Amino acid sequence: MSDRTAVEKRDPRAIGRCGSQAGRRNAPTPSLARPAAADGAAIWRLVRAAGTLEPNSAYAYMLLGAHFSATSIVARRGEEVAGFVWAYLLPDRPDTLFVWQVGVAESSRGHGFGAAMLDGILRRPSCAGARFLEATVTPTNDASTALFRSFARRRDAPIALSTAFDASQFPDPQHETEMLVRIGPFHPISQIGSNPKEDTT
Numbered sequence: 495m496s497d498r499t500a501v502e503k504r505d506p507r508a509i510g511r512c513g514s515q516a517g518r519r520n521a522p523t524p525s526l527a528r529p530a531a532a533d534g535a536a537i538w539r540l541v542r543a544a545g546t547l548e549p550n551s552a553y554a555y556m557l558l559g560a561h562f563s564a565t566s567i568v569a570r571r572g573e574e575v576a577g578f579v580w581a582y583l584l585p586d587r588p589d590t591l592f593v594w595q596v597g598v599a600e601s602s603r604g605h606g607f608g609a610a611m612l613d614g615i616l617r618r619p620s621c622a623g624a625r626f627l628e629a630t631v632t633p634t635n636d637a638s639t640a641l642f643r644s645f646a647r648r649r650d651a652p653i654a655l656s657t658a659f660d661a662s663q664f665p666d667p668q669h670e671t672e673m674l675v676r677i678g679p680f681h682p683i684s685q686i687g688s689n690p691k692e693d694t695t
């Protein structure tokens with residue numbers, strides 16, 4: 495099943511609020527948590543399986559889990575890692591959460607996991623000062639662009655696109671231009687009434 499098919503089949507009103515609406519009664523509910531270094535291997539495998547994501551080394555993912563867990567997140571279905579977001583507050587602009595990489599396992603796409611993970615990070619005290627979200631997307635990545643457009647809509651926030659890294663800057667000739675997506679300013683996400691809740695243990 496393609497991403498598109500999965501998206502068209504679901505109840506669009508329920509996106510980002512996993513499992514809470516009538517039309518989502520049978521939708522899987524992820525448990526959200528901070529990633530640990532030990533999650534690096536599973537995320538490395540998920541990235542390779544996803545196909546469309548640029549793979550980084552397992553070591554890089556372990557380091558991110560060790561150093562950036564306060565602003566990153568994993569979604570689990572049972573014991574399995576079903577999705578992740580690596581993100582950090584920009585060192586020179588700490589009001590901006592930069593989303594470096596987001597991925598959801600193919601079998602879990604179209605159920606609001608991506609949206610729930612973005613909201614989950616921004617709901618944390620560590621991101622209480624975040625008013626902007628940035629990421630880069632390639633022009634052909636419709637799912638990624640849709641994820642960020644949906645986030646902007648839900649936050650009722652402006653979204654702007656500009657060139658971040660032109661294709662000519664990359665050493666590999668196949669690499670597409672990376673477009674900067676900047677969303678905000680947006681209001682802080684309430685820490686109350688979230689669904690699913692993050693496991694803070």
Ligand SMILES: CC(C)(COP(=O)(O)OP(=O)(O)OC[C@H]1O[C@@H](n2cnc3c(N)ncnc32)[C@H](O)[C@@H]1OP(=O)(O)O)[C@@H](O)C(=O)NCCC(=O)NCCS
Pocket residue numbers: 497498501506509510544546547594595596597598599602603604605606607608609610635636637638640641642644
């Ligand atoms: C991009 C990705 C993380 C989205 O995760 P997801 O859990 O399926 O997304 P959600 O279910 O939370 O959907 C969020 C929004 O994006 C939209 N969307 C998701 N996938 C889409 C697709 N393939 N085509 C069009 N819209 C899509 C949804 O409709 C929803 O918008 P809405 O609220 O207006 O209905 C997932 O498709 C993925 O892992 N893709 C491969 C990896 C990748 O390309 N990552 C991004 C680059 S770093």
